Amino acid sequence: MNSLYSITLVILLLSLLMGVFRIWRGPRMADRIMAAQLTGSTGVAVLLIFAELQNQPAARDTALVLALLAMLVAIAFVGRVWGFTREKKDS
Amino acid sequence: MMDHSATWFNLPTLMVRSLMGGLFWWILSEGDPSSWVIGLPSVLICSLISLRVYPPSPYRINPIGLLRFAGYFMYASLIAGIDIARRTLDRRLPVCSCMTDFTTQLTGLPLWLFMITMSLLPGTLSVRTTQNGLKIHCLDTPENIQPELIRLENYIARVFSLEPLPH
Amino acid sequence: MNLLVILQSFLLISGALMFCIGSLGLIRFPDTYTRIHALTKADNLGLGLIVLALILNIESVALALKLLLIWGLVMIASALSGHLVAWEADEQCIPLCQPGETEPHLESENE
Known part of the structure; x- marks a missing residue:
């Protein structure tokens, strides 16, 4: 069972690597935010499996907080950072 | 006091x-x-x-409607994932990026639920609210999308015990 | 090898592969809007499958509900941020782009 969890973790990290490629490539801010969102949900999956693999129940609470943070990052980014660059462009 | x-x-x-x-x-x-x-x-x-x-909400949640909606949602999000996998893994990339409008009578919390769930169902993504409905981005031709959206709209109307919506 | 382990391995591996498909879609799809589609839907299903696999060897009901709660939270988060990014992209008139076309570049955004 433990080796199965490890294989799953490796595949998840591979998926994260592909997401990093999109962050590097861009071309727009929107694509980069979506890749950051991918980091959030993959991170939750990694933490949940980690909690099971290492028998660390606290990792589940970390996953819960990470899920909330990923949402806040996207909302804050759309509201503040991106909106700000638009105002700059308009003026 | x-x-x-x-x-x-x-x-x-x-x-x-x-x-x-x-x-x-x-x-x-x-x-x-x-x-x-x-x-x-x-x-x-x-x-x-x-x-x-927050004062008591004016909506009456119908438990049977909620269960039926949850079942439909689980099934449809499974289909959505398989649909995305099929499109991504196809070498020809059968994707059609287009916008469409959908008129709906839903407002408030039901409309919010409609927009959120729609983004997880096959081929639809809510973009913004317009004067009498929603602007939606779809991965397929709009004609295939409309009946699915009407089905989802009816499920949501039943969750909030609303009258069946005219179209 | 009993049936439960086989079912669990199937759910875990297909869930992780679903994440990979989401990332692949993020790379392959032609424009911002279609990439949002790929990511939100594939990640939602991928996490759902992994959560189901983990629930299968948990005895405590509260813990199983906690995993479902985390899944629900991620689901709302990805749908909400997908919608917000699509809304902002539409606000900035980011153009649609079909497969095979090259995406027009915005000079100002690439520094």
Whole structure:
């Protein structure tokens, strides 16, 4: 069972690597935010499996907080950072 | 002062909200009985504050409608994932990026639920609200999308015990 | 090898592969809007499958509900942020782009 969890973790990290490629490539801010969102949900999956693999129940609470943070990052980014660059462009 | 408090205090709503809060605490603390020393007061205080800030909601949730919606949602999001996998793994990349409009009578919380769930169902993504409906981005031709959206709209209307919506 | 382990391995591996498909879609799809589609839907299903696999060897009901709660939270988060990014992209008139076309570049955004 433990080796199965490890294989799953490796595949998840591979998926994260592909997401990093999109962050590097861009071309727009929107694509980069979506890749950051991918980091959030993959991170939750990694933490949940980690909690099971290492028998660390606290990792589940970390996953819960990470899920909330990923949402806040996207909302804050759309509201503040991106909106700000638009105002700059308009003026 | 008494008159003022009577306008927001509503015992049935308070009990429902406290029960929901208690369930939430029980899940978060993983059923640890000793945590109720903190949990019980927090839940009660939060329910009282929520009642003071948000008046009882005008929507009547229909439990059977909610269950049927949940079942449909699970099934449709499984289909959505398989659909995305099929399109991504195809060498020709059969994707058609287009915008369409959808007129709907839903407002408020039902509209919000409609927009959120639509983004997880096959081929639809809510972009913005317009004057009499929604602007939607779809991965397929709009004609294939419309009947699916009407189906979802009816499921949501049943969750909130609304009348069937005309189209 | 009993049936439960086989079911669990199937759910875990297909869930992780679903994440990979989401990332692949993020790379392959032609424009911002279609990439949002790929990511939100594939990640939602991927996490759902992994959560189901983990629930299968948990005895405590509260813990199983906690995992479902985390899944629900991620689901709302990805749908909400997908919608917000699509809304902002539409606000900025980011153009649609079909497969095979090259995406027009915005000079100002690439510094």
